[in-house]
């Protein structure tokens with residue numbers, strides 16, 4: 001009697017408490033992973049978006065993936081540990097580039113001011129890695 005009452009308790013308790021706990025855990029995990037999968041890349045802040053639009057950058061560059069030119073997240077990944085990257089990319093944004101990513105030419109962007117090019121270069125380099133999306 002004493003024995004069976006005890007074992008009844010032992011089996012009931014974990015079953016009673018674990019089922020809702022597992023459900024909660026599952027819904028947290030599934031909720032988090034689906035929302036991660038659906039998350040679009042963070043939209044650029046308005047001033048940067050203006051520069052990207054005004055200068056036609058996003059006609060050639062995806063925020064993440066390659067279009068005509070490399071995706072901004074791919075560029076960020078390539079130069080993440082390169083301390084010389086911000087000034088060099090700012091210069092390349094103004095002067096154009098070819099041969100770094102392939103044979104497609106990025107024409108010089110002569111309407112982009114030095115200050116705007118610096119803002120754009122720093123923003124590009126701040127993009128999260130495409131692998132984490």
Ligand code: HEC
Pocket residue numbers: 052055056057058059060061068069070075089092093097098099100101102103104105106107109112120121124
């Ligand atoms: C006509 C298409 C086109 C436009 C417009 C364009 N790009 Fe590019 N961009 C490219 C291509 C193609 C490359 C790869 C060039 C290479 O391989 O050297 C590139 C490369 C780059 C790079 C990487 C350079 C490097 O050394 O790795 C940056 C940064 C960049 N573009 C930023 C911009 C910004 C900012 C703008 C807008 C001001 C812009 N691009 C406009 C096509 C374009």
